[in-house]
Amino acid sequence: MRYVDEFRDAQLGQALAAEILAAADPGRPLKLMEICGGHTHSIYKYSLGDLLPASVELVHGPGCPVCVIPMGRVDDGIALARTDGLIFTCFGDMLRVPGSEQTLLDAKAQGADVRMVYSPLDALAIARNNPDREVVFFAIGFETTAPSTALTLRRAKAEGMANFTCMCNHVTIVPPLRALLESPDLRLDGFVGPGHVCTIVGTRLFEFIPADYGRPIVISGFEPLDILQSILMLVRQRQDGRCEVENQYTRVVPRDGNPRALEVMAEVFELRPHFEWRGLGSIPHSALGLSEAYREFDAEQRFDVPGVSVADPKACQCGEVLKGVIKPWECRVFGTACTPEHAIGTCMVSPEGACAAYYNYGRLAAPKQAV
Amino acid sequence: MSAPESLTGGREQRMLAIIETARAKPARFRDERITLAHGAGGKATQTLIEGLLVPALGRPGSALAQLGDSGAVLAGGARLAMTTDSFVVKPLRFPGGSIGELAVNGTVNDLAVSGARALALTVSLILEEGLDTEVLRSEVAAIAAAAQTAGVEIVAGDTKVVERGAADGMYICTSGIGAIDPRGTLSSDAIVAGDRVLLSGPIAEHGTAVMLARNLFELDASIESDTCSLWPAVDALLGAAGPALHCMRDATRGGVASVLNELARAAGVSVTVRAADVPVAPSVAAAAELLGIDPMYVANEGRLVAFVAPAAAEQALAALRSVAGCEQAALIGSVGQEPPGMVAVETGFGGRRVMDQLVGDPLPRIC
Incomplete structure (x- = not known):
């Protein structure tokens, strides 16, 4: 595969790993958070941790769109999915x-018409093909996926679709990062920044991290070489005594992002006053709802959803995992009560979730070190 | 920092040991309803089989309880293998094959990888009211053609018609009986540390072809199902390796990853696969990349994995490669002792990671 295989070249990977080893200071540990779940997945899939010196530690961050959805929102989705005659669409994750009480898959097994789509446009097509039925798209994701939801809604409006609505759960990345950086027990030395979010919002948005909090950030692509190079750039910033926003993912990310995507988002969405995040609690201005002009497409307006806030399960430590305070395996229920097949926490469900990534790919790491 | 780190390492390892103990326990079936995951060939399927079906139907040590692709039957002095399979693929026709061809090859292959040459098949058809006769005619022709290619006779059959909506066009069930070839004694118990793992060709073609045939994604790629009879490949392996051929499986639902996990668990061994050595056609790799699916978990209908003693591995590989359709067969990994029941992948980056069983199913009804 062109443009992909080049970024998975094992020899170049080994060379980067050697440079990281040479540049890292063994006496001064460097604790780096990869913000994005896509990075977490790649790091485990290619077991990049095995290539890093002991002084460079990776901590997984809050940027997995599925992981941050609180139970109350899932319950609302299930209530919608159970509405007679309604077709409920969402991403497979x-x-x-x-x-x-249950998952959407359980609701489907009990007769709800739940359909997996790969794109919100597929949901719109389902609505077009079923004009006598209500179709709801359960939208999730950070700024990466929000523009495609926005474009779909713009198209639905242009076509005058009367049977299509969206339950909007889009969230924004900066507020949880700020919350994280404000946290008194913060022990992070830098960030591997969210490449795909930055294709939309640009890198400028992250300048507050070095400016206000004195931590460097390198916006990174998602292939193994991208991630290794970003880590090397962070190690070099420390070495040179620099602290700034750098862009490793220049082949995709412009400093000012994608103006057209930002424009359609501004048209279709508005910031919610508050939004509840799984494990992180309620964060002001951290999520997107539909704007006044698109209110007719808001599933929460058209249908009666319970809207009840449900506390996270007591046993579950997703919040601490999402904040990088504990490692997945340090959670009380990890791997025993909480497994991918019977997940308690969201981090165990999505392939981008830190717990699922560690459980599915990472369980070998420790025995190997011990031998 | 070094002291806390080593402590952490110890704690992490203890945690992992607890998880492995939990995973090694016999599966208990606790789900309240059947979901599509129970048919996907991954963990949920395993729990259903080991937690509900086998306890009710199989005596300990019985042919069923061994969970092979077929069960051994002794009839007079003859050693026979018997198996059954049902086919519910949607759509009925897809590039490279159709449900009729699949129904024959699927059962022939379950016998073949048990080391048995198919002798006779039965075919049951479940037809939906309103099915176009031309579709039925063409699938029956596909059954006849596949049976002829595989050299197996259809000796009995059954037909049922159900109301519109109660079946998706047509379902086919086939059962087969085969003679166990005296050249091999195959069993998951025969797999031992040191064995080499052979794969008979590029993976994930069937599942990808069916998925693209559903037109859910606007992707154009000329990917064809790999459905074929595996007997010629098995015949070549038995000829080249004889008793050094320890075990085989066809990598259907859940793909190569699921088959390796089943066998690692059954044999109490570890399996290490070198990712770079697993053949995947570029078009399949690209489609999987776009859809976010790992080809190792995608179904095949004409690919097998074989466990061979190291001394016979090269010879077995050469024999396999001489079979039409298996030219790209490869040695993809080896068997070790620790940790038992686990499959690991060497990433090519110098790292190792787990390749676990499939949990959900991105692609329902592919066979």
Whole structure:
């Protein structure tokens, strides 16, 4: 595969690993958070941790769109899915996320018409093909996926679709990062920045991290060489005594992002006053709802959803995992009560979730070190 | 920092040991309803089989309880293998094959990888009211052609018609009986540390072809199902390796990853696969990349994995490669002792990671 295989070249990877080893200071540990779940997945899939010196530690961050959905929102989705005659559409990841009583997959097995789509446009096509039925798209994701939801809604409006609505769960990346950086027990020395979010919002948005909090950030691509190079850039910033926003993912990310995507988002969405995040609690201005002009497409307006806030399960430590305070395996229920097939926490469901990535790919790491 | 780190390493390892103990326990079936995951060939399927079906139907040590692709039957002095399979693929026709061809090859292959040459098949058809006769005619022709290619006779059959909506066009069930070839004694118990793992050709073609045939994604790629009879490949392996051929499986639902996990668990061994040595056609790799699916978990209908003693591995590989359709067969990994029941992948980056069983199913009804 052109443009992909080049970034998975094992020899170049080994060379980068050697440079990181040479540049890292063994006496001064460097704790780096990869913000994005896509990075977490790649790091485990290619077991990049095995290539890093002991002084460079990776901590997984809050940027997995499925992981941050609280149970109350899942319950609302299931309530919608159970509405007579309604077709409920969502991305595949959402199907196995536990609500307070069941998952969307369970609701489907009990007769709800739940359909997996790869794009919100597929959901719109389902609405077009079923004019006598209500079709809801359960939208999730950070700024990466929000423009495609926005474009779909713009198209639905242009076509005058009367049977299509969206339950909007889009969230924004900066508020949880700020919350994280404000946290008194913060022990992070830098960030591997969210490449795909930055294709939309640009890198400028992250300048507050070095400016206000004195931590460097390198916006990174998602292939193994991208991630290794970003780590090297962070190690070099420390070495040179620099602290700034750098862009490793220049082949995709412009400093000012994608103006057209930002424009359609501004048209279709507005910031919600508050939004509840799984494990992180309620964060002001951290999520997107539909703007006044698109209110008719808001599933929460058209249908009666319970809207009840449900506390995270007591045993579950997703919040601490999302904040990088504990490692997945340090959670009380990791791997025993909480497994990918019977997940308690969202981090165990999505392939981008830190717990699922560690459980599915990472369980070998420790025995190897011990031998 | 070094002291806390080593402590952490110890704690992490203890945690992992607890998880492995939990995973090694016999599966208990606790789900309240059947979901599509129970048919996907991954963990949920395993739990259903080991937690509900086998306890009710199989005596300990019985042919069923061994969970092979077929069960051994002794009839007079003859050693026979018997198996059954049902086919619910949607759509009925897809590039490279159709449900009729699949129904024959699927059962022939379950026998073949048990080391048995198919002798006779039965075919049951479940037809939906309103099915176009031309579709039925063409699938029956596909059954006849596949049976002829595989050299197996259809000796009995059954037909049922159900109301519109109660079946998706047509379902086919086939059962087969085969003579166990005296050249091999195959069993998951025969797999031992040191064995080499052979794969008979490029993976994930069937599942990808069916998925693209559903037109859910606007992707154009000329990917064809790999459905074929595996007997010629098995015949070549038995000829080249004889008793050094320890075990085989066809990598259908859940793909190569699921088959390796089943066998690692059954044999109590570890399996290490070198990712770079697993053949995947570029078009399949690209489609999987776009859809976010790992080809190792995608179904095949004409690919097998074989466990061979190291001394016979090269010879077996050469024999396999001489079979039409298996030219790209490869040695993809080896068997070790620790940790038992686990499959690991060497990433090519110098790292190792787990390749676990499939949990959900991105692609329902591919066979």
